[in-house]
Amino acid sequence: MDLFRKMFGKTSEEASDKEATKPQKSVTPEASETVSPTDGHISDDEGIDPTTQPVSIPPSVSKAPLPKPINDYVTQQLASDMLSTTNSSFITFGQSSDVGLVRSNNQDATMSFFFTSTTADERPDFGVFIVADGMGGHHDGEKASALTAKTITQHMIQNVYLPILTGIDDVPPIAEMMVAAVQKANSEIIKHVPEGGTTVTAVSVLGDLAYIAHVGDSRAYLITKDNLEQITRDHSLVQRLIELDQITQDEVHDHPQKNVLYRALGQNDSVEVDISTRRLPHNSRLLICSDGLWGLVSEKDLFEIAMNNQDPQQACEKLVALASSNGGTDNITVVLLKIS
Amino acid sequence: MPETTQFGNIEEFGGSDGTLKANTILMARYKVLGQLGGGGQGAVYQARDLNFPDAKRLVAIKEMHYASGDPAMRAQSLAAFQREANILATLSHPAIPKIFDFFDQNNRAYLVMEFINGSDLELLLNKTKELPIDKILEWAVDLCDVLDYLHKTEPEPIIFRDVKPANIMIDNHGKVRLIDFGIAKIFVSGVKNTMIGTEGYSAPEQYKGDVNPLSDIYSLGATLHHIITRKDPRLEPPFSFNERPLVNYNTKVPPSLQAVLDKALAMNPADRYQSCAEMKEAFLAVRYRASATPSSGNPSATRAMSSPGTSFFEGAEFDTIKGKMEPRWSFKSEDEIRASPTAMNNLAYVGSYDTNMWAVSLEDGSFRWKYATSGGIASSPFADKNTGLIFFGSEDMNFYALNATTGKIVWSHTTAGRIRSAPTVAHESVFFGSDDGRIYALAASNGRQLWEYDMGAPIRLKPYITDDLVIVGSESGELIGLELSGNRKWNYRLRRAITSSPSVDVVEGVGYVGSSDGYLYAIDISNGYSMWRFRTGGPIISSVAIDGSLLLFGSADCNFYAINSENAKEKWRFTCEKPIVGSPVVHNGYVYFGGTNGVFYCLESKTGKEVWKFETQNAITAQPHIVDKIILVASMDHTLYALPLV
Numbered sequence: 001m002d003l004f005r006k007m008f009g010k011t012s013e014e015a016s017d018k019e020a021t022k023p024q025k026s027v028t029p030e031a032s033e034t035v036s037p038t039d040g041h042i043s044d045d046e047g048i049d050p051t052t053q054p055v056s057i058p059p060s061v062s063k064a065p066l067p068k069p070i071n072d073y074v075t076q077q078l079a080s081d082m083l084s085t086t087n088s089s090f091i092t093f094g095q096s097s098d099v100g101l102v103r104s105n106n107q108d109a110t111m112s113f114f115f116t117s118t119t120a121d122e123r124p125d126f127g128v129f130i131v132a133d134g135m136g137g138h139h140d141g142e143k144a145s146a147l148t149a150k151t152i153t154q155h156m157i158q159n160v161y162l163p164i165l166t167g168i169d170d171v172p173p174i175a176e177m178m179v180a181a182v183q184k185a186n187s188e189i190i191k192h193v194p195e196g197g198t199t200v201t202a203v204s205v206l207g208d209l210a211y212i213a214h215v216g217d218s219r220a221y222l223i224t225k226d227n228l229e230q231i232t233r234d235h236s237l238v239q240r241l242i243e244l245d246q247i248t249q250d251e252v253h254d255h256p257q258k259n260v261l262y263r264a265l266g267q268n269d270s271v272e273v274d275i276s277t278r279r280l281p282h283n284s285r286l287l288i289c290s291d292g293l294w295g296l297v298s299e300k301d302l303f304e305i306a307m308n309n310q311d312p313q314q315a316c317e318k319l320v321a322l323a324s325s326n327g328g329t330d331n332i333t334v335v336l337l338k339i340s
Numbered sequence: 341m342p343e344t345t346q347f348g349n350i351e352e353f354g355g356s357d358g359t360l361k362a363n364t365i366l367m368a369r370y371k372v373l374g375q376l377g378g379g380g381q382g383a384v385y386q387a388r389d390l391n392f393p394d395a396k397r398l399v400a401i402k403e404m405h406y407a408s409g410d411p412a413m414r415a416q417s418l419a420a421f422q423r424e425a426n427i428l429a430t431l432s433h434p435a436i437p438k439i440f441d442f443f444d445q446n447n448r449a450y451l452v453m454e455f456i457n458g459s460d461l462e463l464l465l466n467k468t469k470e471l472p473i474d475k476i477l478e479w480a481v482d483l484c485d486v487l488d489y490l491h492k493t494e495p496e497p498i499i500f501r502d503v504k505p506a507n508i509m510i511d512n513h514g515k516v517r518l519i520d521f522g523i524a525k526i527f528v529s530g531v532k533n534t535m536i537g538t539e540g541y542s543a544p545e546q547y548k549g550d551v552n553p554l555s556d557i558y559s560l561g562a563t564l565h566h567i568i569t570r571k572d573p574r575l576e577p578p579f580s581f582n583e584r585p586l587v588n589y590n591t592k593v594p595p596s597l598q599a600v601l602d603k604a605l606a607m608n609p610a611d612r613y614q615s616c617a618e619m620k621e622a623f624l625a626v627r628y629r630a631s632a633t634p635s636s637g638n639p640s641a642t643r644a645m646s647s648p649g650t651s652f653f654e655g656a657e658f659d660t661i662k663g664k665m666e667p668r669w670s671f672k673s674e675d676e677i678r679a680s681p682t683a684m685n686n687l688a689y690v691g692s693y694d695t696n697m698w699a700v701s702l703e704d705g706s707f708r709w710k711y712a713t714s715g716g717i718a719s720s721p722f723a724d725k726n727t728g729l730i731f732f733g734s735e736d737m738n739f740y741a742l743n744a745t746t747g748k749i750v751w752s753h754t755t756a757g758r759i760r761s762a763p764t765v766a767h768e769s770v771f772f773g774s775d776d777g778r779i780y781a782l783a784a785s786n787g788r789q790l791w792e793y794d795m796g797a798p799i800r801l802k803p804y805i806t807d808d809l810v811i812v813g814s815e816s817g818e819l820i821g822l823e824l825s826g827n828r829k830w831n832y833r834l835r836r837a838i839t840s841s842p843s844v845d846v847v848e849g850v851g852y853v854g855s856s857d858g859y860l861y862a863i864d865i866s867n868g869y870s871m872w873r874f875r876t877g878g879p880i881i882s883s884v885a886i887d888g889s890l891l892l893f894g895s896a897d898c899n900f901y902a903i904n905s906e907n908a909k910e911k912w913r914f915t916c917e918k919p920i921v922g923s924p925v926v927h928n929g930y931v932y933f934g935g936t937n938g939v940f941y942c943l944e945s946k947t948g949k950e951v952w953k954f955e956t957q958n959a960i961t962a963q964p965h966i967v968d969k970i971i972l973v974a975s976m977d978h979t980l981y982a983l984p985l986v
Contacts, residue, residue: 124867164869169818170833173861175872175908207867237539237547240578244607246544257547262539262578270575276907277871279848 094313101328107134107141108333111149124207133290140196148185155181178213189266197266223285235263286337292330296323312338398455435486461505484620491553503559504541540573554609561604665954669705677974680962684723691717709747720762733759751787762802773799791826802841813838830868841883854880881921894920912948923963934960
């Protein structure tokens with residue numbers, strides 16, 4: 001079932017317009033007529049008595065390490081390649097969630113919020129995209145996942161989006177806010193849905209930088225032209241055993257503890273949240289999904305459907321349909337960001 | 341199976357939840373006084389043995405429910421229970437509660453045991469702030485003893501299977517007692533049982549239904565790790581003990597104890613101690629070493645790398661003790677050196693508080709030229725190959741460009757404040773800040789001013805120049821990204837001063853800068869928003885060295901940190917006795933930095949392991965400079981040292 005669907009995108013004219021306003025790469029010579037040594041004024045009452053200087057913390061700071069000590073220009077050429085591209089990217093996205101063929105209710109929740117603008121203020125694009133997979137009887141699972149999606153979105157809008165829109169110059173560190181948002185969701189579940197729990201994979205986008213906060217076994221993948229990379233780590237016992245070479249991937253399916261998560265929201269008063277950041281390259285996809293999708297659709301199919309459909313909404317619907325036709329044993333949820 | 345099915349027709353006998361009421365008398369002998377706890381498979385009661393009417397003899401009675409209503413299954417369970425009780429009753433060890441009696445009544449089985457007056461370790465952990473290490477070691481030895489006893493039981497070893505703080509009692513005499521043998525199954529080799537144990541403490545093979553005496557060794561390791569670090573393994577990723585080194589949580593831990601737990605907690609059973617007796621010997625060795633005096637426990641060999649004090653200054657000839665870091669040469673200026681050295685075309689350059697910029701031969705440290713300013717030099721020089729000039733500022737408020745070969749002045753530029761900021765040359769321009777609050781951009785070749793930008797507060801760091809940005813911070817805590825034309829692109833405000841020079845990962849487009857507020861900030865340099873921050877215990881003056889995904893920097897909290905730039909998590913830290921304000925340099929997998937304790941360190945970048953160190957006579961606040969197999973190290977002992985790069 002599609003909860004809602006939004007698509008945003010800048011036109012290519014806007015993108016190229018922005019390109020044109022990029023800073024010149026050479027220093028402007030016009031501002032150079034002001035060489036005015038303050039004549040003879042060398043030292044004053046601030047006088048130079050080295051013995052009175054503080055000992056522990058010097059006034060001077062040593063030089064910053066340069067990536068290549070031999071020639072500054074070499075590394076900066078590289079920078080121009082990487083950075084000049086970042087201003088012109090734009091994002092469209094799709095979102096789809098379905099109960100599947102076996103379960104009677106959909107305990108997954110998904111929520112997307114995206115802001116883009118073209119103004120003189122030059123505010124960066126901002127978005128929050130969430131997939132949460134609830135657990136617990138008596139509708140506690142879907143209550144926990146819904147509460148999580150709402151709490152995180154609200155926290156990020158209040159603490160990051162609105163300050164950026166307002167233009168304040170001390171917006172708190174985004175990763176820290178994402179972690180705080182997930183921890184807040186955890187406390188809300190403990191308080192309001194004590195019998196429920198949920199996984200959460202939440203992505204906040206600012207400009208072309210994605211912040212991925214993650215607890216449980218929903219997943220985020222970054223898909224580029226020739227690569228699909230899982231950027232979250234499942235907090236499941238079997239995944240841990242695989243990482244430690246105790247069991248093989250083939251042994252997972254009939255492992256007695258295959259559904260055991262060692263970390264989820266709603267389990268403890270405090271929760272450790274995985275957080276990472278990724279630049280979103282041009283022509284890439286960011287896919288967020290619950291295990292109802294990744295458990296039933298191969299990575300090869302994820303890659304092909306995500307990359308080969310121009311419309312991310314269509315890709316989401318195809319992915320959900322494929323998971324259903326592969327069994328649909330669990331709720332299926334997917335969010336797909338297309339970075340152009 | 342839901343637990344309610346286990347309690348059939350027993351309402352007439354016990355409470356509504358199936359537990360025995362106080363004053364219930366079992367077997368006409370044991371008077372229940374109250375419940376002690378609800379174990380995995382049933383309740384534990386405190387009771388009085390009425391066979392001793394004149395003495396208050398207390399016992400603990402463990403009650404076990406039959407899991408099945410089926411009579412045949414029940415008979416099987418009873419037989420298993422009796423077999424197990426018989427074995428437990430034959431055990432005789434001071435750390436194992438004595439078994440007095442067992443019987444079954446009202447479809448339940450009961451085990452009558454010695455009552456232990458004390459507290460289990462989990463409760464003790466919650467009630468205390470810290471448990472003394474020597475006491476923990478004593479318990480560890482005793483636990484090895486009792487587990488070894490169980491493992492050597494004939495005809496089959498007994499595996500406890502569930503060693504954890506909650507199953508270890510500390511009695512009123514401070515001795516350990518193992519409780520809850522409910523799941524101590526008789527070991528039958530080759531038979532796979534379903535997993536029984538406690539997540540977090542159980543060995544990896546237990547998750548595969550495999551269990552053997554070595555699983556108890558793992559669980560004992562896990563238990564000790566928990567009580568030393570006070571990090572509950574049930575709340576951490578499974579099998580992640582090696583990510584939580586003991587010393588990070590408890591500084592009193594002897595290093596040898598870490599090695600013992602590492603071995604006990606090995607993933608592969610074959611890598612663990614092969615018996616509890618062997619593990620006990622290891623704990624005894626830790627105890628013996630810990631009780632020895634600390635000075636005698638420190639072999640002098642570990643100090644071989646450090647310099648022997650004042651002998652450096654007795655002459656040009658240095659002692660050549662084998663293995664000691666030996667300077668190729670050293671050069672003594674007339675005052676403290678706080679700023680970093682640099683080098684170009686076989687000359688080394690360093691500014692001193694004696695007001696001079698010094699140039700010495702990179703070959704042998706011999707004097708080549710000096711240039712006297714009218715103030716102390718705290719600004720690190722920049723040697724520019726394109727113009728052949730040396731750029732630096734002085735506390736006399738002037739910024740100087742000298743001919744690098746001759747030391748003759750080519751041009752100078754006067755600002756309205758002392759200059760402690762180090763310059764950067766890029767795009768044929770030189771960029772630096774001044775205590776007058778301005779950042780200056782001058783043409784490198786002739787000093788013609790291109791622009792200035794007023795930040796309103798002293799600038800004492802070295803600007804970082806990317807292909808299109810000048811990134812600078814001020815003493816008021818403002819960080820700005822200026823376009824190369826001098827127009828502001830973005831700014832970000834911190835609460836406290838930024839003295840740490842920004843470092844930029846140009847590939848990722850992320851800038852890193854420390855602040856006096858104790859945090860290291862990661863800034864998205866495309867828009868100036870903060871990505872994350874990492875907290876240390878003191879001001880960060882040191883700038884960051886980037887080694888792949890590792891960020892390396894020092895803090896005034898006396899630690900040198902390595903953190904992962906992808907998740908802002910600490911990888912390792914290295915503790916000195918004094919603040920670290922000098923910036924590090926990374927070279928070929930090693931990181932080099934000096935501390936205000938006067939010691940210059942070389943550590944393995946990936947691990948933080950000390951490779952060598954070199955002692956100077958005063959604080960080091962400068963960043964080292966590496967050139968042609970030489971590390972230039974400047975110290976506030978007035979001296980520039982050239983150490984061989986090994």
